[in-house]
Amino acid sequence: MLDLYYAPTPNGQKLRLYLEEAGLPYRLVPVSLSRGEQFDPAFLRIAPNNKIPALLDHEPADGGAPLPMFESGAMLLYLAEKTGFGLPARARARQEAVQWLFWQMAGLGPMAGQAGYFRVYAPEPVPFAIERYTRELARLYGVLDRHLADRDWIAGEYSIADIACYPWIVPHAAHGQALAAFPDLRRWFEAIATRPATRRAYQGVEDVYAVRGAPVQA
Incomplete structure (x- = not known):
């Protein structure tokens, strides 16, 4: 357990x-x-x-x-x-999944968190911070979008890389991002959203970026 x-x-x-x-x-x-x-x-x-x-x-x-x-x-x-679930068996694909897991931890998550904070929760608007983190997050979306251009999943098969990245894309609107600008990322995002496990994991879950006053740093 x-x-x-x-x-x-x-x-x-x-x-x-x-x-x-x-x-x-x-x-x-x-x-x-x-x-x-x-x-x-x-x-x-x-x-x-x-x-x-x-x-x-x-x-x-x-x-x-x-x-x-x-x-x-x-x-x-x-x-x-x-x-044994979530890491590809092939060595190269396994390393690719780990690299993108670290990319999410070091880049996508922190930048999305800062964009969410300054766009939704900061007591007063800080235009420079809003622009800086929203722009950097758009760059990271672009990195993932280009990577997904010729594949269904980040490491070629569904893995912990996809599981790590998806929840940080869920609040894309609150973070100032339009998925229409990232067609391959959007295709990937929509595919994960339809998975039964995703539906179970998100059933009844409130979007913390949609409710002012909820915690966002964790």
Whole structure:
């Protein structure tokens, strides 16, 4: 059994989407960011950086004590290596999936998060920041759009790279991006949206970028 410490941010949705795709049994442990539950000492023992998601694997691969994990990319890689789902078997495709996972963690997620903050949540408009992060996010959308021009999935087959990137594209409108400008990215996005696991992972989930006052940094 896996405990997923969760709030419905894009990073939280990455793990929920993976668990639904892999068909793994898990228990959602809600963490209210607005109430500061991410600073609770019990949570910090699992996630010392006070961010969600966090994971507690009660049946780790080494057979030892329950394994706590933080950092969503590390969790995706761990689960894929443990279960065999989400990492291509071919070495080159596997490396491609890992590279794009790191691209999401280092680029797409942080830039989308900043665009979302300054466009939706900043107490006062900061035009320079809005323009800077919206423009950089458009550049990153373009990188992914060009990469998808001759393939259905980021690493050639559906993988943790797709699962990591998709939740950060979901709030594209709030982030100032029009998918019509990125036709191959839009095709990929729509294909993931129709997957049964995606529908399960997003059922009843509120878009945190559509509701002013909800937490966005996680």
